[in-house]
Amino acid sequence: MADRPPSCRDLLDLCNLPPSPPTEERQSRLARLKLWSRDFPDTISQLLTSSEHRDKKTGCMPLHWMAGTGFNEAIEFILTYRDKHELLLSVDQHASHPSLNRTPLHYSARNGHLSTCRLLVESCGANPHPQCGRGGVTPLQLAVWQNRLGIVEYLVEKNGVQVVHERNGFNCGLMHWIGLVPKKRWGCDGEESEENDGAGVIPLARYLNSLGVGFESTPANSNTQGHTPNHKAAWGGNLPLIQHFRDEHAVLDTVQDHAGNYCADIARMRGNMDCHQWLLEEGSGDRAESYRVLGLEVGAGMDQVRSRYFELARISHPDKAIQQLENNDEKKEEVIDYFVQLKTAYEHLTKEGGFGKQKNPKFDELKLLEDHRRMSDADVSENMSNENGNDDLFLARLIAVISDYGDDGFPVSLIARRWNQIWPDRPFPTVYIIERTVKCSKKDDVSGMMIIRKKVKLLKWLKWKCKCIKCTNVFFRNIDGDVLAFDRMRQNT
Numbered sequence: 001m002a003d004r005p006p007s008c009r010d011l012l013d014l015c016n017l018p019p020s021p022p023t024e025e026r027q028s029r030l031a032r033l034k035l036w037s038r039d040f041p042d043t044i045s046q047l048l049t050s051s052e053h054r055d056k057k058t059g060c061m062p063l064h065w066m067a068g069t070g071f072n073e074a075i076e077f078i079l080t081y082r083d084k085h086e087l088l089l090s091v092d093q094h095a096s097h098p099s100l101n102r103t104p105l106h107y108s109a110r111n112g113h114l115s116t117c118r119l120l121v122e123s124c125g126a127n128p129h130p131q132c133g134r135g136g137v138t139p140l141q142l143a144v145w146q147n148r149l150g151i152v153e154y155l156v157e158k159n160g161v162q163v164v165h166e167r168n169g170f171n172c173g174l175m176h177w178i179g180l181v182p183k184k185r186w187g188c189d190g191e192e193s194e195e196n197d198g199a200g201v202i203p204l205a206r207y208l209n210s211l212g213v214g215f216e217s218t219p220a221n222s223n224t225q226g227h228t229p230n231h232k233a234a235w236g237g238n239l240p241l242i243q244h245f246r247d248e249h250a251v252l253d254t255v256q257d258h259a260g261n262y263c264a265d266i267a268r269m270r271g272n273m274d275c276h277q278w279l280l281e282e283g284s285g286d287r288a289e290s291y292r293v294l295g296l297e298v299g300a301g302m303d304q305v306r307s308r309y310f311e312l313a314r315i316s317h318p319d320k321a322i323q324q325l326e327n328n329d330e331k332k333e334e335v336i337d338y339f340v341q342l343k344t345a346y347e348h349l350t351k352e353g354g355f356g357k358q359k360n361p362k363f364d365e366l367k368l369l370e371d372h373r374r375m376s377d378a379d380v381s382e383n384m385s386n387e388n389g390n391d392d393l394f395l396a397r398l399i400a401v402i403s404d405y406g407d408d409g410f411p412v413s414l415i416a417r418r419w420n421q422i423w424p425d426r427p428f429p430t431v432y433i434i435e436r437t438v439k440c441s442k443k444d445d446v447s448g449m450m451i452i453r454k455k456v457k458l459l460k461w462l463k464w465k466c467k468c469i470k471c472t473n474v475f476f477r478n479i480d481g482d483v484l485a486f487d488r489m490r491q492n493t
């Protein structure tokens with residue numbers, strides 16, 4: 001007999017199998033679960049069904065943890081126990097906030113337990129295509145996100161091929177999820193390793209494409225932020241996948257998202273500098289266009305580029321061609337324009353390395369503002385600060401950040417992170433202090449003033465800061481529990 005009834009933590013820890021546990025470990029945990037269920041049936045029933053006993057950090061119940069760690073024996077025992085004791089415990093049991101409405105299948109699919117997925121769907125009657133409460137994310141989408149090819153194939157088989165074309169509440173489809181596969185899952189079929197270069201995701205990309213999932217950079221293939229599959233691959237830092245998109249799907253970094261960001265901008269913000277460099281060198285539309293003008297395949301060597309340029313230059317040089325056109329001025333201009341294009345393309349490839357010029361123009365506007373502020377600072381005394389310039393720059397950066405989500409509003413909780421991604425050398429404040437000037441009591445008939453400083457949370461500080469600099473363009477709203485920042489100028493356009 002067990003010496004005491006298990007606590008919520010005891011049962012959750014029991015259901016949380018370690019990776020690749022030996023058979024003895026599984027049997028030992030299952031025996032303990034059976035012992036608790038025999039000796040303390042009322043306690044176990046409460047711990048399995050009442051959301052009061054969920055894991056406070058994840059919102060998950062024991063059944064979610066069993067599924068997420070592939071503890072099939074415990075799942076079979078608990079569902080048999082449920083039927084015997086007539087518990088209100090669904091195999092599609094919903095997790096609570098922050099994992100709102102995720103089911104056990106969400107976790108088994110995400111964590112790569114194919115046998116558990118089969119058990120839940122085929123033996124226990126689980127819904128093979130549930131949607132969670134935040135964004136309508138499905139187990140299939142989570143399986144793609146974690147590069148679980150075997151599970152993706154299984155869920156497509158159970159649900160039908162049409163599910164590969166579904167989008168979630170953020171208009172993200174499988175073509176976006178695949179770009180976000182974490183580095184540790186870049187091995188084939190989600191094999192965990194820190195040494196994989198990302199090519200292990202390509203078999204999944206080819207499988208999805210065989211079912212009709214496209215990776216082209218078009219408005220129809222973009223999510224609510226305007227992110228294409230290439231944007232997401234740049235965000236995830238998967239260079240081989242970006243190269244795959246270019247080589248097999250003719251995808252180039254020519255499309256800006258709703259905030260004006262190219263894929264190269266996204267890669268730089270995320271610190272994925274290998275992707276940023278490659279997108280400028282090899283993945284830009286500028287480079288491809290220069291090759292096109294010269295009539296060459298993208299990637300042709302510099303010897304071939306020079307040979308081709310000199311060949312075309314001899315044929316189309318204006319000094320020679322214009323003599324044959326006599327009084328046809330319009331044709332002469334065409335000849336000159338064509339030669340200029342040839343020369344520009346040649347110099348772009350040979351002198352500039354074919355580098356693209358992808359850069360969000362709003363950051364150039366901020367650079368001009370920074371330069372103007374530095375020039376203004378030079379005109380003031382070393383002992384004075386140019387507060388107005390600092391305030392203007394803060395406001396410009398803040399609006400640049402919150403405009404990333406367009407008219408949908410930018411989550412206040414993410415402002416510091418996005419700010420630091422764009423301007424890592426000018427980090428966002430980490431402590432938020434507001435100031436207020438108050439009158440002091442009279443002494444000797446003289447009134448004084450005092451500045452009171454108070455540490456506050458981010459939202460209150462942002463409101464105070466905007467009020468201090470008399471900014472009426474930025475406002476905040478609480479929508480479905482998330483505090484969002486908006487640019488009033490965008491709302492009025």
